[in-house]
Amino acid sequence: MSSLQEGEETPEIESGETELEALLDDLIVDRDDHENAPAFVIRPDTVQETLGRLKEEAGYDHLSLVTAEEYPDRYESIYHLKKFDDPTDEVSIVVPTDAENPVSESAEPVFRTADWHEREAYDLVGIDYDDHPDLRRILLPETWQGHPMGRDYDQNRPQMVPLREHANPLEDDHRSESDSDTMFVNIGPHHPATHGVLHLETTLDGEQVVDVEPDIGYLHRNEEQMAQQSTYRYQIMPYPDRWDYISAGLLNEWAYARAAEDLADIEVPEYAQIIRTMGAELCRIAAHMLAVGTFALDIYGDFTAIFMYAIRDREKAQNILEDLTGQRLMFNYFRLGGVVWDLPEPREEFFEKVRSFTEELPELLEEYHDLITGNEILQMRTVGTGVLPEEVAKNYGATGPVARGSGIDYDIRRDDPYGYYDELDWEVPVEDGCDNFSRLLVRMREVEESAKIIEQCVDLLEDWPEEERNIQANVPRTLRPDDDTEIYRTVEGAKGELGVYIRADGTEKPARFKIRSPCFSNLQTLPEMSNGEYIPDMIAALGSLDIVLGEVDR
Amino acid sequence: MSSERELFRTDDTQVQTETRDARMTGQGDRFNSKLREVFGSSPFILTKFDKFMNWVRGSSMFMLQFGIACCSIEMMHTYAVKHDLDRFHAGVPRASPRQADVMIVPGTIVSKFAPRMKRVYDQMPEPKFVVGMGSCTISGGPFQEGYNVVKGAEEVIPVDIHVPGCPPRPEALVYGVAKLQERIANGEASPVTVKPYELEQFGDLEQDEIVDELASEIDEEDLVMRYNWADSP
Known part of the structure; x- marks a missing residue:
């Protein structure tokens, strides 16, 4: 059944592809088609421009996934784009980066969702994203050494995780000095309202939430x-x-x-x-x-x-x-x-x-x-x-x-x-x-x-x-x-x-x-x-x- | 019917309801029970204080409301209707570790969560008991070969009862809890005291000035957890 549908879709994609090629003409370096969508290879410093054009002019408004992987000679980030109006209309943007110095432009200014996806790619694979607002580890502890989904990662090497990493944010040094009404409260990772082991770092002003930052990775089971x-x-x-x-x-x-x-x-x-x-x-x-x-x-x-x-x-x-x-x-x-x-x-x-x-x-x-x-x-x-x-x-x-x-x-x-x-x-x-x-x-x-x-x-x-x-x-x-x-x-x-x-x-x-x-x-x-x-x-x-x-x- | 009867009677002795009849007739049995016959005329039961405490502990267990992964769904089913762990004197989930006696560890423990679980365990008052639920708490389960999974809860905290399964059925968890109660009542699952690493290493030094000074430098919160996959079984 699925192959039947693919057959039906093909002409539609074909006509769309030439338009996309025209739209991204000066940015495309190569083609590397996937089974589900056409994929265009671009340079790592043109990510924002490419995705911006696809979002604004071609209507690809859904960044479904960012995949990062390491090849023997390069790193690759793949942005899987879709349309909310028609999810069968897909396009992938492949961004290869240097093996020695994997730096790629962040897509966060175009798609807000790329924030966490790129943090995960940095955490697990080790690609650096330029212009990313907050590139930290997301799933693994801050002290983790190495990027476990990378090729040369040795998982038998011991990891040291001092409790210092999980310091109690309620201690004095974390109290805000400028405004005494501001308070930090940890919700989780063990808390009945977090539906599992989610950790919410909340900044409160009285009873109002000033900022909440979900801290995840307490159930990262590889x-x-x-x-x-x-x-x-x-x-x-x-x-x-x-x-x-x-x-x-x-x-x-x-x-x-x-x-x-x-x-x-x-x-x-x-x-x-x-x-x-x-x-x-x-x-x-x-x-x-x-x-x-x-x-x-x-x-x-x-x-x-x-x-x-x-x-x-x-x-x-x-x-x-x-x-x-x-x-x-x-x-x-x-x-x-x-x-x-x-x-x-x-x-x-x-x-x-x-x-x-x-x-x-x-x-x-x-x-x-x-x-x-x-x-x-x-x-x-x-x-x-x-x-x-x-x-x-x-x-x-x-x-x-x-x-x-x-x-x-x-x-x-x-x-x-x-x-x-x-x-x-x-x-x-x-x-x-x-x-x-x-x-x-x-x-x-x-x-x-x-x-x-x-x-x-x-x-x-x-x-x-x-x-x-x-x-x-x-x-x-x-x-x-x-x-x-x-x-x-x-x-x-x-x-x-x-x-x-x-x-x-x-x-x-x-x-x-x-x-x-x-x-x-x-x-x-x-x-x-x-x-x-x-x-x-x-x-x-x-x-x-x-x-x-x-x-x-x- | 109600019109025939007087609704309110002020004279207590005149009240002869069915309930009172039942009470009066049952009186002899109630106060001269078989148990009383066994013990003789003494109104006291003599037992060891330990034994009594063990019986009490096993008969009223407050569970920590603690969900980690897949097993916590089955744990919820165990607490809720149908399986109803409450029937077995063990069904009061407490949200705070300071009010809990038993911690069911329902799921995979990963490197980021292990220190937090240790902290929750440390916060529970003694005596405290741990039921490991599911294969992940035994060995890491299906995720054992992963880079981030702690190979069993026992790497972090002592576990009294292991319930195997992925996930165990609620019946299996009920059985595990019943087994724990049995062990507690028999005094087999003795309360475990876990000291922080530094206290264990240096706790028996004489308390002179240098030791006092060094001790003040130790931050008990800052224990080092070391995950060494190569040496794990």
Whole structure:
């Protein structure tokens, strides 16, 4: 299916390419096309001009990902650009830099989101970005020696991390002298409201937030390195489950599966696509349930009924997923070219279970609406707080419910269809309130839409002829995609646009595996939403972003 | 029905409700229970203070509300409806380490987080116990070969119970907690005192002037954590 769509897209890209070449005529040094998009090689000192032209004149307003990698003779930063109006219209800008002195111009003045992406590239690969506002390590401790994704990094060398690095910012020397009302407060990394191990360095003026700086990396589990050490066929698939671990396993697996399948030209049988679609939407419901539950927990401040109800309904979804995949949380259910096994027998019982779940959902959601969105207290806390205007959200590369809560009509499932989504009847919920309340509403409406998708999938699966239940394509035991092919593919994860970039080098393991995490980009918007607001509103804004640290830090 | 009955009676002895009947009839059993028969006429139970304390500790455990990674999702499910860890005398999540007895370590510990976890552990009052949840706290789990992952929680803090799995099911965590309670009640999981490195090294020196001066220079907060992947198992 995916190759079919590519075939359709080709003419469009062709016509666009000549225009792009004309636009960037004096800047292009070379061509280095990727599987998904044309890629232009430019000089490292023309990054801002190139991206600026593409953004202003060609409408590429979404910097989806910055990939950095080291070759034997050079460093390379790749800027993957897209359009919010049409994510299939992609272009990549490749910026090679000197191996001895890797300095490249920063894209931060053009795309605000490049700030963190380039910090990560500096941290892990070691490329210096000129003109970057704040080029520090982001995922690893400040004292780290070496850049672990570089070629000559020796991970057996001991690292010294003195506690001094984690000095208590509440000590006297950190107190602001000029203004005695200004106070620094650390929120996290161990704090109930940070949804994991996030550390927020907040500067307060009384009860108002002057500045908040998210400090991440407390769960940096080198997922990219693990994928690069594993083989395509079987070994990588368990890891995606652990990126976004809030039951969104199948959605993540799909991100890897989509990229690898397109890279190796694997056609997935239709029947398997329907199972995938159904499983993925069940995961989305479970993930959004927890998002809603913990958001209410953040607002109301105790383990009250809403949280327990959300957990109860998650248990139902997890039970179905357990029947389907054999696991509660880390499913490892997808395989390249399909899924690992068919629906559980007896099928009727399974369908009935799924049906009773989706049929119950509207009633349950009504209950949630009574408890949450209909509650005046919650409305007072969320309506008009944590405002993220549309343009700001785009500039930060926000996607998923965060973008859709800011009025950006952007959903990869519809705009860059994969799986079985384009055959089904559903809608993309968009709210234009730009505040915490809209993001909450979007999530709750998405649960309804997911239930619709699941129902349609169940109908299809029920009537599927027995002899045509083909769950896996014929995939060679060892996959070796062609040397020097690069691909960047995204899917709509629970938190937004989840992408995987793979560079193959002809072996059975990827030479570079880069994850585009939606939460990483979404979390960057937190200072925009909460500076100048009260602390509780900042906590509400953080809750409404629905980050998961496993995905932020990877 | 209500019209026939007098709603309020001021004379207490006249009140004969069903509840009171039940109380009166059950009285003999209540005050002459089997337990009383076993102990004889003495109203006291004699036991060792240690034993009593161990029983108390195991029967009322305050857990630290502490989420790290994937396992914390299953930990939340363990606390919440359906599995309800509260049934096993261990379900009060405390947000502050100063009020907690037990720390469940639910997830992968990386180099940046290890010192923070140590600090949280140090802040817990003694006696304190640790349940390591999931493969990551045993060995680093699926991420063991990575450059940034600490190979097990025991590199940083002592762990009483390991619950294997990736992630363990809530039932497994409940079992792990039950095992911990059993060990505490039997006095097997003794409270552990972890001293800062400097105190351990120089704590037994005589307190003369030089030592006092040197001691004042030691910053207990500034412990060096050394991650040496080559020597790790």
